[in-house]
Every structure is written in structure tokens, then in C-alpha cells.
Amino acid sequence: MEAVHDHDHHQPAGLMRYVTTTNHKDIGSMYLWFSFVMFLMGGVMALVIRAELFQPGLQVVQPEFFNQMTTLHGLIMVFGAIMPAFVGFANWQIPMMIGAPDMAFPRMNNWSFWLLPPAGILLAGSLLAPGGAGGVGWTLYAPLTVQQGMGMDMMIFSIHILGMSSIMGSINIVTTILNLRAPGMTMMKMPLFVWTWLITAYLLIAAMPVLAGAVTMTLTDRHFGTHFFNAAGGGDPVMYQHIFWFFGHPEVYIIAIPAFGVISEVIPTFSRKPLFGYASMVYATASIAILSFLVWAHHMYTVGMPVEAQLYYMFATMLIAVPTGVKVFNWIATMWKGSMSFETPMLFAQGFLFLFTIGGFTGLVLALTPVDIQLHDGYYVVAHFHYVMVAGALFAAFAGVYYWLPKWIGRMYDERLGKIHFWLSIIFFNVTFFVQHFLGLAGMPRRIPDYALQFADWNMVSSIGAFGFGFSQIFFLYILLKAIKSGEKAPEKPWDGATTLEWTHLPTPAPYHSFETPPNLKD
């Protein structure tokens, strides 16, 4: 506790405190709240989709609006909810976990956050543009993007801004981790959450600019007479898919790897054992990151690639199952003979482990070229990526919030309500998405507002699950607000198995300025 000092806070009060703040904890909180707002917004859009799909035929919305909903739901959840949520965790946790006073570039950190609200407004505001938002799917495939109204331009600018924010945030994270570690905190002693973020930040710096390039090409094709993707002018729409997925595949690991980091903190704490195979976890994460740049065309088996290319992408994709398997087995080995307890963070980690593995397996199924050609652009794919995005990334984020909330606000959440939230989430999640595997195998295409009658029953089940899942997240908001307002005061160390610096070297709640003098960790 020696690293804590009283400090005069020379800062404006009220709203201006948050506009001008350079404190990593304030910025972390803003990231997390922003992502939660976007999460609810994207969730409402998902419910519009599921309401329309409750029955065959068109009841609720027109097809054009339906397409805009699928597009915005995807973009908002990926770029507005999941990614900022994990950047929020990074802001709060990385300095505290490596014994640094703050992020390396506090002012840039402020900018990284404050770029997000305008980007979010542009993205959501594109719905109000003449002709509405782009109804092109979150992958923004050309040449459809060239034919959209001005809503498309707003989305493109929004992606530019989001990309800048991510790149600046990532540069900050890498510099913090490389340069600001406390004496004695060697690279191979860093908590795994910090390692996963270091790797993710590199992925972001390498992948986001490629997306920026792809949407810039779309923009110049739309307005400045270039023909990157226009066949009439010598361009090639398939090339867009190559460029997009060169970004897009690392992107799915950008979302998944910080989730692995959170899980790698939660499981050892509640098993009261150190993480099994720490070094192999680091190497596995790095291998996943490198492989993610080499497998992008498995998203496009149906574009007419030569068989040799299909074989390469198939085998390279299946290779990723090896380091991912290393991670899953390490988590299981960590729990083996551990003294386990099942508080809410651990429950979400278990849910993650179980459902993410299912999502990984369906990913392997989709990696097989001949199978994928059958299932391409169908509900099996939708089920697969929701297992890894929702049950993977989102459940890990829930685990992280419940795990670190006492440290952040100094109050406990209601354990009973937390457990109810977990069970509601996991049951409704499976009701929503497990049945979509059946729909996909039966041949239901994705991104359609109406469907053939034989798909009716499972769609109805899925829609009921989706509304249940949505309302469970309102319940989560209630749990959060209750904890902040009237939660029990948290003990100094609510989790007896926790071993990282924020629990061992800082009081609860964490002071506004922590580790101004770095802790000495040399033995």
C-alpha cells in the first residue's frame, strides 16, 4: 500500500472533468459506459431483426430497413461495443497490473476516447440520412457499397474515426506495456491479461489501417472516379473481399484475444492456483495472432478460388485450432485439483469456456472448404460467430466487470443477482443461437427479412430467446447501478485467490492516482 499518496486534484468538476481528463481510470470508465450504451443500441437493432424473423412474411419492417439493421447491428457491436469495452479494461487494468502511474500518453488517451462519441453518432445517425444507412452488411462488400446513398458515406467516415481511435489507443497500450513496467516486472512476469493486450494492440496497429484503406477506396470509387472495385472500369469486386478479410480475420482475434486475457485472470483466481502453462499461453496467443494474418480467404471459399488456394486456406485455418486448443487445455488444467468456487465472474468464465469451445468447433466445421460451400452465408455461420463473439467476448467482458468492479468502485455487486444474470444470459443465449445451427444446416440464408415456411418454428424459438437475452442485459444494468449506489462496501481483497498487483499492492477501491512511485518487485 506504500505507493499511494494523497493528491490535490486540480481538475474541473462535473462534465468538464470527463471532457478534459487524462486519468486512465476515468477514461477506462468512459470507454466501458460508452460501449454499454452502444451495446444496448446494437441490441435493440438485433431485436428489430429477431422481431421481423419471428414469423415468415413481412410484419414489422421493410426489407430495406431490415438490411440497414443487420448492417448497423454488426458494425455497432464490433466497433462500438466489444472493442471499446476491452479498451476500457485495458485502460483501467494495464497500469495497475504492471505498476505504472498512468498510460504512456495520457492526452492522446483522452483523444482516443473522445473520437468515439462522434463516430458513434455518425454511425447511428446514418439511419436518418436520405435513403437511410447503408444496407450492405457489416462487411461493406463492393460493388453494393458504391450504389448506396449518403448514409454510406457517413458510415465510411465513422469507420475512419473509429479506426483512428483504435490505432491511437493501441499505440498507447503498447508503449505503456513496453516502457512503463515497474522495476522487476519482466515481460514473462506480466499478468496474462497484459500479454494478450500487447499482442492485440499490435494486431490492431497492423490491421486497422488496411480497413481504413479498403473503405477509403470505396469512398473514392463512390465520389472521385476511381475504379478499384468497379468491373466496368477495370476494377474487381472480389479484390475488395480480399482486402477486407485481410483486416477482417485479424479483427476476430482482436476481439477474442483480450477476452482470453480476462479469462486467464479469472480462472486462476477462483481456482486458487496459478495459471497452468503460463509461457505456453503467451506463445499460443502470439501464434494465433501471426496465423490470423495468413488465413483470410477462408471467408470467401465461394468466390471461385483455385483448388490449391482453397486447400492452403483450409489447412492453415485448421492449424489455428492447435494454439487455441493449447489455451483451452491450459485453462482446464488450471482448474484441475484447484480449490474452485463459483462466484459470478467464475460462472461467466465457465460459460465462456464451454460455449467458446463449441464456437471453436463449429469454426473448424466451417474451415472445411466443401462443407463451407454448403453453409456459406447461412445461419450456421451466424450461429458460429455469435458463439465466439457473444458467448466468447461478451461473456468474458461480463466476467471482467464482475471481477474488477469491487476494485473500481469499492462496492460489491449483489452476488445473488449476478448469478441470476449469468443463468438468464446463458439459457437465453443458447435458446437464441443454438437453434440457429439447425436453421443453417437446413439451408436458411442469413440477412433475409423473410424465409421459407419450413424454417418458421426454430426462428420463433430463436426470437423468443433473443428477447429474453436482451431483457437480461437490462437486468445487468440494474445490478450495476444497484452496486454503484448501494452495494455493500467491498473488503480490501474480495477474492482470496487474486495475485496480481492491483489486488496485492493497492487498496480497494483503487485510489485516483496509483503507483506514482513504482512498486519494487525485484526479489
Place this chain on the structure above:
Amino acid sequence: MASDTSKLENRQTLKKLVFIAILMFGFGYALVPLYKKICEVTGVYSLTKPDEVVNTQVDESRSIVLEFDANSRNETGWEIIPLENRKTVHPGELVQVTFKLTNPTATTFEAQAIPSYGPKEAGQYVKKLECFCFTQQKINANETRDFPVVLVIDPELPKDVTTVTLSYTMFEIEVKSTTENRQASLRERQS
């Protein structure tokens, strides 16, 4: 807070990482010529080159129905049609078919035809010896012109394929708005 030396270190790390980000933005654009090159090398992109015919043995034991189709993608209002809609041929036999282009407007334009095939896999067995799709075509105002296409169906065509569709889409090339850049890339495609 951070000391001066660590500030300097941070700045150096910042510079390196910004450099990587800019490099990757450039790499996104570098994928464009790279993609074209890879397609060229692997032969995916050879739509505008005459095919070489090696096997001229006519396989009279079976007949293939060849269907012809043509569409135009333009804003000026000219159209293109095949003079015959279908033809029954033997694999290995020399086939000639004519496409007729009518330009009822008072504008001159340049166009490029892009072939496509149904079923897709049959494309590699349609060997075109002469085709108006090999070059850009300049069509004068009020002109009507016949384009002959000479082709051979490769006898290697899988036995289960009995009908092959050859369809052309004629794209207008916007000469007025062309940048040097694009002309160069078009020239590259023709060569």
C-alpha cells in the same frame, strides 16, 4: 510522473508504431497491384487473351448445346444481342457466332466486353480463338456492327455437361473522366 528519459523512450516507441500504422495503410493499397499480379501469374485474369487450342480432334460421339447471351451495362442506350440464341455443336468443332451491336444514339463510346460462363466450371473448356472481348471497341454514333466470335469446345469437357452458356456483358468505359492512372491499368489488362 514520468521522467525525461522515459518520455524520450515513449516518443521513440510512438514513432515506430505510427510508422507501422502508416506502412500498413500503404500495404492496403499495395494489395491492389499485388492482387492483379497474382491473378496474372496464376492465370485467373486472362479473360482478354486468345486461348491456345491443342486438341483439334472432333468428338462426334456427343453434342453440346451452346447458348449465347449478351447484356450491356451503360447509361447511353445502345444494345447488343447474339444473332443466334443456341447452337448444337460437337466438342473440338470450330464454331462461329455473331453478336450484333446497335448504337442508336448520337454519341461515340468505347466499350469492353467481359465473358462469363454457365456452368462456371465450363469456362476453362470454352477456347476462344477470336473475340471482340480481347480489345476495347470504339463504337461510333448511329453505328451498327457485327462482331464474330470463333471458338472451340475442348473435348476434355466433363461428360455430365450437356449445355454451356456463353454470356457477354458490355461495359462502357468512361473516357471523359479517365485519369492517366486508369488508362494505364486498362492498357495493362489488354497487353
